[in-house]
Amino acid sequence: MxxxxxxxxxxxxxxxxxxxxxxxxxxxxxxxxxxxxxxxxxxxxxxxxxxxxxxxxxxxxxxxxxxxxxxxxxxxxxxxxxxxxxxxxxxxxxxxxxxxxxxxxxxxxxxxxxxxxxxxxxxxxxxxxxxxxxxxxxxxxxxxxxxxxxxxxxxxxxxxxxxxxxxxxxxxxxxxxxxxxxxxxxxxxxxxxxxxxxxxxxxxxxxxxxxxxxxxxxxxxxxxxxxxxxxxxxxxxxxxxxxxxxxxxxxxxxxxxxxxxxxxxxxxxxxxxxxxxxxxxxxxxxxxxxxxxxxxxxxxxxxxxxRFLIVEGEKMSKSKGNFYTLRDLLAKGASPAAIRLELIKTHYRSQANFTFQGLTDSQRQIDRWSRLHDWLHKNSAAPLDEPGPLTTALPAFKAALCADLNVSGAIGTLNEAASRHDTSAQPPAATGAHTYADELRALNAMDSVLGVLDLQHQASLAQSDLDVSQIELLIARRNTARTAKDWAAADRLRDELLEMGIAIKDGPNGTTWSPVVSS
RNA sequence: GGCCGAGUACCCAAGUGGACUAAGGGGACGGAUUGCAAAUCCGUUAUUCAUGGGUUCGAAUCCCAUCUCGGCCUCCA
The missing domain is CATH 3.40.50.620 (HUPs)
Structure with missing residues (x-):
């Protein structure tokens, strides 16, 4: 190509x-x-x-x-x-x-x-x-x-x-x-x-x-x-x-x-x-x-x-208080992967507008891709009757990048394909020669350019810098309170975690948590 | 003054003459789920592309004008 x-x-x-x-x-x-x-x-x-x-x-x-x-x-x-x-x-x-x-x-x-x-x-x-x-x-x-x-x-x-x-x-x-x-x-x-x-x-x-x-x-x-x-x-x-x-x-x-x-x-x-x-x-x-x-x-x-980057719609300058180094953003809780995506997702020849809303959008986007990645990995041996959506989308993904680095267009093709996998369910029954490992390979090929999934993975390991044992202790106490149907105590603990900058999510397989990004 | 870009939904952002009844993400709204949330999953969300003309069978896409915003013209990614 x-x-x-x-x-x-x-x-x-x-x-x-x-x-x-x-x-x-x-x-x-x-x-x-x-x-x-x-x-x-x-x-x-x-x-x-x-x-x-x-x-x-x-x-x-x-x-x-x-x-x-x-x-x-x-x-x-x-x-x-x-x-x-x-x-x-x-x-x-x-x-x-x-x-x-x-x-x-x-x-x-x-x-x-x-x-x-x-x-x-x-x-x-x-x-x-x-x-x-x-x-x-x-x-x-x-x-x-x-x-x-x-x-x-x-x-x-x-x-x-x-x-x-x-x-x-x-x-x-x-x-x-x-x-x-x-x-x-x-x-x-x-x-x-x-x-x-x-x-x-x-x-x-x-x-x-x-x-x-x-x-x-x-x-x-x-x-x-x-x-x-x-x-x-x-x-x-x-x-x-x-x-x-x-x-x-x-x-x-x-x-x-x-x-x-x-x-x-x-x-x-x-x-x-x-x-x-x-x-x-x-x-x-x-x-x-x-x-x-x-x-x-x-x-x-x-x-x-x-082209230049502007921040929150204005030229970045120290006097406007919208001048950020990477360290500034990391200190606010932003992940390197989200910062990377936020900085590459606008076409390089357009002026890009860096916003904290955009940073949040990017993080959610990466979370979805990470979930898809983990799901494909877990089910990599499962068969597919036909080449899967990501495999099929890979040529279009490349074509978008080959059109003067159309990153947004490429992300569009990735998302369209990604949405055809239901990561909340088991893969549908099939007997074909293709497998979910092929899909994982296609996703990894796409990420070889976007470069965010590895960063995200590293970031989740780096969270050990936070006081994980303290967080997990609070979550455990909250879950004890929930089991006892002491909702007031449970909510108090949830608020306490939020004040520490930790958001929690009760999933079907237990409670997970992630740091909150502040602007 | 010269040169170069840009204006697409609430926000970010693709598409640059015909499958556009305009990708994708976020948000919002509705549903499933939940102790309540959050997260997740499903669905809905621009008859319209800064404005006014023009070219064309056909324009978000080409041309002209206008408005607005940005960059460079010896610091700067």
């Missing part, structure tokens, strides 16, 4: 075919997090969509080499290209950690880090990101346990960055300006603007309100962007032919993608993903740098961008 994907480069949906002559291997680079702070759920929507794309590629039979960087070079808070004004971001992070340490608010796992060491700060947030990403089921994280090079760190690629800058100067794509900074010359690269539509003649310098007048003057064109800035005062700095300083922030992706994925293809890779804000300037500049050095017509052949 051919995957159709929207390519930002051409502004249209295209058939996806990899560069690999055998048509099997796909090279995929994702712009990952900056590690100056905890990643928020908007970041994770982008990373999760990349994960869904990667899993879809695998479902249809490709072998994916997926790389995601973790940006640990300390950029500036007002990082306009020329000047790097403002504070060093790594310095800001360090100060934040130092203050937290003084006030005793430092997270448990950070109590022994040295906030004055920028590498330690970066490591701290990088580790936090890996933990978060693991909880949300990013497949890449598990691979990176064995192959850490799949999650490269720019600070370990400074030398090839310097090499790239040298090459660009030799090719007349870059120049050393009067302020000592090396800039890329956008006018030397006619394709500049192809990805974003912001060609040099269309760019209104300073329209975004963030450029520095003084630095614009030394550049040949206002859109020229920094490749190397000498600055001995920067927290993270390295020697270079242009003085001690730091690299331009677009450089890392070009260098690491070429080194890890494009070594045998002259720096050309199949797929590159990021958030919509990466289109310009970040990815535009990556293309210019990379192609300027390789002479190839393409850097990535397909560009995949996820």
């Amino acid at each position: 051919t995957l159709r994907l929207y390519n930002t480069l051409t502004n249209q949906e295209e058939d996806f075919t990899p560069l690999d002559p055998t048509g099997k291997r796909v090279t995929f680079y994702s712009c990952g997090p900056t590690v100056y702070d905890y990643a928020h759920i908007g970041n994770f929507r982008s990373f999760l969509n990349a994960d869904v794309l990667r899993r879809t590629l695998e479902l249809v039979g490709y072998e994916v080499v997926h790389v995601m960087n973790m940006t640990d070079v300390g950029h500036m808070t007002d990082d306009d290209i020329a000047d790097g004004a403002g504070e060093d971001k790594m310095q800001v992070a360090a100060t934040r950690l130092l203050e937290a340490k003084k006030s005793g608010n430092l997270p448990q796992d950070a109590s022994d880090i040295d906030p004055t060491d920028p590498y330690a700060v970066a490591d701290f947030y990088a580790d936090a990101f890996v933990d978060d990403a693991r909880r949300l089921g990013l497949k890449l994280i598990h691979e990176a346990d064995e192959r850490p090079e799949l999650m490269p760190r720019p600070t370990r690629y400074i030398e090839p960055m310097i090499q790239l800058v040298k090459t660009l100067i030799e090719n007349d794509h870059a120049y050393l300006a009067d302020d000592g900074v090396v800039y890329f010359s956008v006018q030397s690269f006619p394709a500049y603007g192809r990805l974003s539509g912001n060609s040099p003649d269309k760019i209104r310098s300073g329209e975004g309100g963030r450029v520095n007048e003084a630095t614009q003057a030394v550049k040949k064109h206002p859109a020229d962007f920094m490749l190397w800035k000498p600055d001995p005062s920067h927290v993270m700095k390295w020697p270079s032919p242009w003085g001690e300083g730091y690299p331009g922030w677009h450089l890392e992706c070009s260098v690491m993608a070429m080194a890890l994925l494009g070594a045998e293809t002259d720096g050309v890779i199949d797929l590159h993903s990021g958030g919509e804000d990466n289109i310009f300037p970040h990815h535009e500049c990556e293309i210019a740098q990379t192609c300027g050095a390789t002479g190839q017509s393409h850097f990535a052949r397909y560009w995949f961008h996820t």
Whole structure:
């Protein structure tokens, strides 16, 4: 089945075919997090969509080499290209950690880090990101346990960055300006603007309100962007032919993608993903740098961008109080599986609205799929006269994903099939050659892309963090009261559990419980 | 000012010219079940797709205009 994907480069949906002559291997680079702070759920929507794309590629039979960087070079808070004004971001992070340490608010796992060491700060947030990403089921994280090079760190690629800058100067794509900074010359690269539509003649310098007048003057064109800035005062700095300083922030992706994925293809890779804000300037500049050095017509052949997430109908911002990290949501009792589903269920090219209602919806959805999974597992030996509904629906599920990752459509086909199984009853009598194990396989194939059932299973194991014995004691006392028909006492115990954040359900096979999510 | 998206039921969200008398989930309502709830199971819930025109035998889907919302135009996923 051919995957159709929207390519930002051409502004249209295209058939996806990899560069690999055998048509099997796909090279995929994702712009990952900056590690100056905890990643928020908007970041994770982008990373999760990349994960869904990667899993879809695998479902249809490709072998994916997926790389995601973790940006640990300390950029500036007002990082306009020329000047790097403002504070060093790594310095800001360090100060934040130092203050937290003084006030005793430092997270448990950070109590022994040295906030004055920028590498330690970066490591701290990088580790936090890996933990978060693991909880949300990013497949890449598990691979990176064995192959850490799949999650490269720019600070370990400074030398090839310097090499790239040298090459660009030799090719007349870059120049050393009067302020000592090396800039890329956008006018030397006619394709500049192809990805974003912001060609040099269309760019209104300073329209975004963030450029520095003084630095614009030394550049040949206002859109020229920094490749190397000498600055001995920067927290993270390295020697270079242009003085001690730091690299331009677009450089890392070009260098690491070429080194890890494009070594045998002259720096050309199949797929590159990021958030919509990466289109310009970040990815535009990556293309210019990379192609300027390789002479190839393409850097990535397909560009995949996820739209922004808004929260409760509004742009997410700290001042509105709707800014959430994964940790914030977990603290409110949301499960990683529900968060994952909530973040992937809206088409990646639509703006998604994250809501607590949606989180509840997603959790219920997952509970139903889990119940179906358990039921199929329990009855896996039972025969079916014909291929079951999930088995029959699997091609339609794949087809939906192949239509530019129509996750909602795919979930629709799954639900339609799922509703044809009555999980509250025994499987109907049959004698055919098919079995419920086939149905289970189909469900698992679908979940290999959605990636929620394993997370849900892990979460139910992790509930042992709660005081289970206390909960079970209260439930036992309540059931004793119920047997004695002491309804008042039973209801009091139920309320008590609810106050602890535990909802209980009396089923035909006894009482079960689950944590309540609060908004 | 330039470029790019979006507006489908109470909410989330598919569908992008003909099997649409518009998927799926949540909610709500009715029924089964229950000490009462919750959960579960069954059923019902948009003659209509922001608005106004147009193209067409046929439009939620194409075109034009209008309104509304969002993003990018050198911090940002």
